[in-house]
Amino acid sequence: MDKIIVRGGKALAGNVKVSGAKNAVLPIIAAAILAEEGANVIHDVPALEDVRIICDLLKSLGITLTYDNEVLTVQAAQVTSVEASYELVRKMRASFLVMGPLLAREGKARVALPGGCAIGTRPIDQHLKGFEAMGAQIKIGQGFIEASVDGRLKGAKIYLDIASVGATENIMMAAALAEGTTVIENAAEEPEIVDLANFLNGMGAKIRGAGTGSIRIEGVDRLKGCTHCVIPDRIEAGTFMVAAAITGGDVFVENAICDHLKSVTAKLREMGVEVDEQENGIRVKRSNPLKAVDVKTLPYPGFPTDMQSQMMALLLASEGTSIVTETVFENRFMHVEEFCRMNANIKIEGRSAIVEGGAKLTGCKVAATDLRAGAALILAGLVADGETEVGNLHHIDRGYVRFTEKLRGLGAQIERVSPVIEVEADPGEQVKVEPIKVQFSPNFA
Numbered sequence: 001m002d003k004i005i006v007r008g009g010k011a012l013a014g015n016v017k018v019s020g021a022k023n024a025v026l027p028i029i030a031a032a033i034l035a036e037e038g039a040n041v042i043h044d045v046p047a048l049e050d051v052r053i054i055c056d057l058l059k060s061l062g063i064t065l066t067y068d069n070e071v072l073t074v075q076a077a078q079v080t081s082v083e084a085s086y087e088l089v090r091k092m093r094a095s096f097l098v099m100g101p102l103l104a105r106e107g108k109a110r111v112a113l114p115g116g117c118a119i120g121t122r123p124i125d126q127h128l129k130g131f132e133a134m135g136a137q138i139k140i141g142q143g144f145i146e147a148s149v150d151g152r153l154k155g156a157k158i159y160l161d162i163a164s165v166g167a168t169e170n171i172m173m174a175a176a177l178a179e180g181t182t183v184i185e186n187a188a189e190e191p192e193i194v195d196l197a198n199f200l201n202g203m204g205a206k207i208r209g210a211g212t213g214s215i216r217i218e219g220v221d222r223l224k225g226c227t228h229c230v231i232p233d234r235i236e237a238g239t240f241m242v243a244a245a246i247t248g249g250d251v252f253v254e255n256a257i258c259d260h261l262k263s264v265t266a267k268l269r270e271m272g273v274e275v276d277e278q279e280n281g282i283r284v285k286r287s288n289p290l291k292a293v294d295v296k297t298l299p300y301p302g303f304p305t306d307m308q309s310q311m312m313a314l315l316l317a318s319e320g321t322s323i324v325t326e327t328v329f330e331n332r333f334m335h336v337e338e339f340c341r342m343n344a345n346i347k348i349e350g351r352s353a354i355v356e357g358g359a360k361l362t363g364c365k366v367a368a369t370d371l372r373a374g375a376a377l378i379l380a381g382l383v384a385d386g387e388t389e390v391g392n393l394h395h396i397d398r399g400y401v402r403f404t405e406k407l408r409g410l411g412a413q414i415e416r417v418s419p420v421i422e423v424e425a426d427p428g429e430q431v432k433v434e435p436i437k438v439q440f441s442p443n444f445a
């Protein structure tokens with residue numbers, strides 16, 4: 001298993017370019033299933049493990065995909081299967097987003113139950129409630145959810161009990177091809193939902209209100225392929241903003257959209273970090289000690305849960321006590337134990353973590369417990385004494401493109417190492433085994 005080794009102590013400086021957003025591109029690729037005619041050409045598609053998984057899933061449905069230089073072309077003239085296997089859904093929960101498009105286009109879908117995962121139980125009741133309101137019949141059994149409809153889905157008024165990002169997206173995709181008008185109330189307002197709506201509208205859908213709590217979708221009979229550029233990843237951008245702040249550095253985060261990062265920017269400024277919002281990115285600089293602040297995660301435009309662990313790393317480097325409250329996922333503090341191995345002083349009380357800043361972090365072996373936790377441990381390693389060795393990198397590979405290279409480009413002392421493989425040889429025989437370099441090289445041919 002690969003490991004990332006970080007040596008603390010370098011202030012980061014320079015320019016880093018943010019890639020396309022994982023959480024925007026995954027639903028967009030799922031939505032490409034809806035185009036019966038023409039190809040979808042999607043630009044700025046990040047070379048991430050999650051992208052590879054959703055592409056494999058679409059391939060298993062009989063759809064043709066090609067990927068070259070961050071451009072993904074999806075040709076969905078034919079769909080030959082409506083089943084998303086357990087193997088693919090288990091690897092990535094966002095696979096469940098194929099249910100809405102398959103149901104709308106084919107009248108049926110069979111998708112493995114996503115199950116619980118590292119950060120919480122993550123039910124899908126709101127997705128199913130939406131499909132049922134549109135006339136679908138839902139059956140659950142043998143680890144699968146089967147949805148079917150006689151004829152077409154019908155537009156409906158759907159009030160979400162929770163402003164779920166995934167449910168809003170799944171219902172919006174299904175409603176795009178339904179008969180009549182659907183209104184989603186208490187819809188999630190995340191920028192990734194706006195990006196998905198823009199993509200669907202490019203394909204010929206009629207969606208208004210994305211980015212507000214009320215989205216209105218007039219169903220159309222047919223959708224066709226279009227060209228689209230994915231928005232930059234606000235969480236990757238936020239992670240580099242914290243990297244600059246924690247190391248007392250000066251970094252320009254190119255491509256970051258200021259409007260998408262207001263809650264992160266506000267917290268950094270409250271902590272005494274200089275944040276300069278520019279047209280094509282955000283410059284983050286710190287020369288003063290960090291102040292402790294309280295942070296509460298909330299749906300957009302509140303502080304993102306996907307930045308909670310990175311922010312906690314920053315608070316560890318501040319002077320004073322901070323309270324971090326996680327309101328979105330019930331089990332998203334697993335990084336706390338790993339931080340404590342690095343000499344951090346954090347106590348969990350219910351949904352809050354009490355973070356005592358000021359203790360000198362020390363490098364040691366730690367393991368990423370989820371995608372963002374992995375990034376947060378690397379951030380902590382950037383200021384820890386000595387070497388931090390981060391394992392379980394498959395989490396980080398899900399959502400950060402060339403993370404070590406990008407940090408190294410800013411001056412971080414960081415490297416990814418592959419294990420040396422020991423091979424049994426006959427006595428006297430010389431065997432030379434090179435360490436395997438694991439690199440993402442998508443091949444959708």
Ligand SMILES: CC(=O)N[C@H]1[C@@H](OP(=O)(O)OP(=O)(O)OC[C@H]2O[C@@H](n3ccc(=O)[nH]c3=O)[C@H](O)[C@@H]2O)O[C@H](CO)[C@@H](O)[C@@H]1O
Binds near residue numbers: 022023127192299328
């Ligand atoms: C691929 C993707 O875009 N992932 C993001 C998406 O996940 P995801 O779409 O899974 O997150 P949701 O917004 O759906 O989840 C928010 C909360 O609602 C609950 N819930 C959700 C659906 C449902 O049917 N019933 C229910 O109770 C969840 O358990 C959770 O507590 O939004 C999360 C919240 O911003 C982010 O952390 C994830 O990075």
Ligand SMILES: C=C(OP(=O)(O)O)C(=O)O
Binds near residue numbers: 119
């Ligand atoms: C939790 C995340 O992703 P997912 O919903 O795909 O698990 C994330 O991006 O931090």
